[in-house]
Amino acid sequence: MSQDHDHRDEHAPIRDGGHASPLARRARALEALLTEKGVLSTADIRSAIDTLVSRTPADGAKLVARAWVDPAFKVRLLADPKAAAAELGLDLTSYARLVVVENTDKVHHVVVCTLCSCYPRMLLGPPPAWYKSLDYRARTVADPRGVIREFGLELPPKVEVRVLDSTADMRYLVLPRRPLGTEHLSEADLGSLVTRDSMIGVSDPKPERTHV
Amino acid sequence: MRFREGDRVRVRTDDRAGHIRTPAYIRGKSGWVAIAHGEFRNPESLAYGGEGLPKQPLYLVGFRQTDLWPRYSGPPTDTLYVDVYEHWLSPEGGSA
Amino acid sequence: MTRVHDRGGWPGAGAIDRQEHQLADWELLADALVQSLASPHRRVIRIDELRRAIESLPAAEYESLSYYERWIAAVERLMIEKKIVTREEIDAKAATLGEECRA
Numbered sequence: 559m560s561q562d563h564d565h566r567d568e569h570a571p572i573r574d575g576g577h578a579s580p581l582a583r584r585a586r587a588l589e590a591l592l593t594e595k596g597v598l599s600t601a602d603i604r605s606a607i608d609t610l611v612s613r614t615p616a617d618g619a620k621l622v623a624r625a626w627v628d629p630a631f632k633v634r635l636l637a638d639p640k641a642a643a644a645e646l647g648l649d650l651t652s653y654a655r656l657v658v659v660e661n662t663d664k665v666h667h668v669v670v671c672t673l674c675s676c677y678p679r680m681l682l683g684p685p686p687a688w689y690k691s692l693d694y695r696a697r698t699v700a701d702p703r704g705v706i707r708e709f710g711l712e713l714p715p716k717v718e719v720r721v722l723d724s725t726a727d728m729r730y731l732v733l734p735r736r737p738l739g740t741e742h743l744s745e746a747d748l749g750s751l752v753t754r755d756s757m758i759g760v761s762d763p764k765p766e767r768t769h770v
Numbered sequence: 771m772r773f774r775e776g777d778r779v780r781v782r783t784d785d786r787a788g789h790i791r792t793p794a795y796i797r798g799k800s801g802w803v804a805i806a807h808g809e810f811r812n813p814e815s816l817a818y819g820g821e822g823l824p825k826q827p828l829y830l831v832g833f834r835q836t837d838l839w840p841r842y843s844g845p846p847t848d849t850l851y852v853d854v855y856e857h858w859l860s861p862e863g864g865s866a
Numbered sequence: 867m868t869r870v871h872d873r874g875g876w877p878g879a880g881a882i883d884r885q886e887h888q889l890a891d892w893e894l895l896a897d898a899l900v901q902s903l904a905s906p907h908r909r910v911i912r913i914d915e916l917r918r919a920i921e922s923l924p925a926a927e928y929e930s931l932s933y934y935e936r937w938i939a940a941v942e943r944l945m946i947e948k949k950i951v952t953r954e955e956i957d958a959k960a961a962t963l964g965e966e967c968r969a
Contacts, residue, residue, distance in 0.1 A: 581931070581938040582892035587959035588941060589895060591951050597910060598902050606898035606905070652906070655807070657830075672793050672874035674917055675933070684897070687887035690933045696879035699795065703844045708882055715845045721835075723874065725791045726828050726853035727810050785867050789918040795874040816914035839875065 610684060618681035618731060619752035620646055621658075622763075623745045626736040635733070636660060643681070653680035653729070659722065660733045661759070666713055668706060668759030669722045669730045670698035678729040682754055689758065699723055709760040732759040740766045771827045771856070777803045778862040779831060781854060789817035792858045799837055800862050804851055805830035812855065827856040870925040871917075889934075896934040899941055911944050919943045 592598045621643060625632035635642040639656040643649075650656065656678060659667045671677065672695045677685040688694050698705045702721045703713055713719060722730045734756040740748060743766065755761040773779060783798040791813050806829055811822025835848040842848070873879075889897075903910040919940035923931070931939060945951045 579892070579932070579935055581935040582890070583960045583963055584942060584956060585892045585896050585899065585934075585938045586963050587956050588899060588938070588945065588951070590959055590963070591955055592899070592903075592945070595950065597950055598899070598908065602902040602905070602908070603895070603898045606901040607894050609901070610894060610897055657805075672795075673791060673871055674920070684889065687933070688882050688884050691882060692873055692876070692929070693879045693882045695873035696876035697882070699850060699874040700839050701843065702848070705882065709884070719835075719844060719848045721850040723793065723850065723852045725793060726807075726813070726855070728807060728828075728830070728853050787867075789914065789921065793874045794869070794872050813914045813917075816912045817918035819912075819915065822914075 610679075613679055613681070613683040615682045615752075615754035615757065616749070617643075617648055617683075618678070618754070618757045619749045620648070621681065621731075622733055622752045622757065623749035625733055626740075626748055627745050632660075632733070639731070648681075650680045655728050656680065656731060657728050658731050658733050659720075661735045663717070663735070665718045665720055666706075666759065667720045667722060667730070667732045668698060668702050669724060669732060670695060671724045672696075672699055673725055676724040676729060678731045678757075680729070681731055682757060686754070706760055709755060711761050732757050734759075734763050737763055737765050771806050771809075773803045773806065773827075773829060773856070773859065773861070775803050775806055779803055779829075779859040780862045781831070782858050782860060789814055790858075792854055793852065795838060796831075796833060796852055796854070799833055801831045801833035801837070803829045804832045807853070810855075812857075829854055829856065829859065831859070869921060870923075870928045871921045893934040896937045896941070900937060903941070910948070910950070911941075915944055916940055919947075 589603065593600055621635060624646060625635050631642060631645070636658055639658045640650045661667055675685055675690040677689060679685070694705065699721055702719050706713060724730055734752065736748070737751060740751070751764045751766065753761065753763060756763045778800060779802065780800040781792065781796045781798060806827065808828065809825035810828045812826045813822065816822040830851050831854045832849050832851050834846065835842045835844060835850055836846050838850060900916055902908060904913050904916070916937070920936050923936060923939060927939070928936065942956060946953055
């Protein structure tokens, strides 16, 4: 089983961001064979790529900003995230189950998948490379404060750090804390403060830009 | 569902060949049921082309970080939560 | 038993490379192949099967391949296992594709 990968042995492994991987060619070969045989259609593949690139962290940010300005919406979002998303026109019915967890001044959540790369794609799009990295997967469960510090956030000891390791059919989205001093901002402006990383829990949202 | 939210549970220690979704670092550790998610197809069967039936109850189980990592450097109030299927859990006395 | 994919607390992990990575065309394709094969109206594979196939890669290969390289290696195994394609067919097709499919 292990010796049947000789087609790769002559090549040095190419990491993300590298040039042509021998496996890139094999992906094209698989695409051609599977469509020739009628296992998949080119429409299937095109539609999957469309879905992949159409979801972005802006979707998650919309939910967060609405939850910040509308306490009743926040309650609904925490109770039934997909129904709440539907209120904002986001159809998540075809995705895995979703759980939204709220950061407060007492609790800070951070999400990881130690076994593979489970991620709330339905609201954040494809995961960043670092989320899938072996280093992030190894360290976030054992040293979450150290990992979060690397992303630039120092959490005080009185805040409980809660790591969520997604190992099953649940996807976890962090509802970050609303930055202080943003009472006057519109929902759209608030949305622009909500970063992807703050919805994974490795950082806080951007502070409000101070005008000079 | 055998367990309810707040129940103390211990993750089974047995390792088994094949595809499992219970990470090694929680095996043998004790924690509490935080959320009873409901029933899901069993990935240990789905991974080999099976139908994943009967469905398995799934729980979000909480642990104290200091129970998982002997050299945990953060405060003792830090916690970690993992989704665990029911057949990987056994009951433990008391409640959280 | 230590399993190469079970990374929680894995010793020796270092600083996280936080550089953003734009997905290459072949990486989008790898993702799309998996999602299409696993879609509810096709269900040629389950995501659980993909995970199992990735975990079954030899440990050194798991560590050295990039993320979507693992996916492709795993999809290939599953398609062969399910007798949908043969390795020889993939080899032959890959050879005909030549330079045009550089990422």
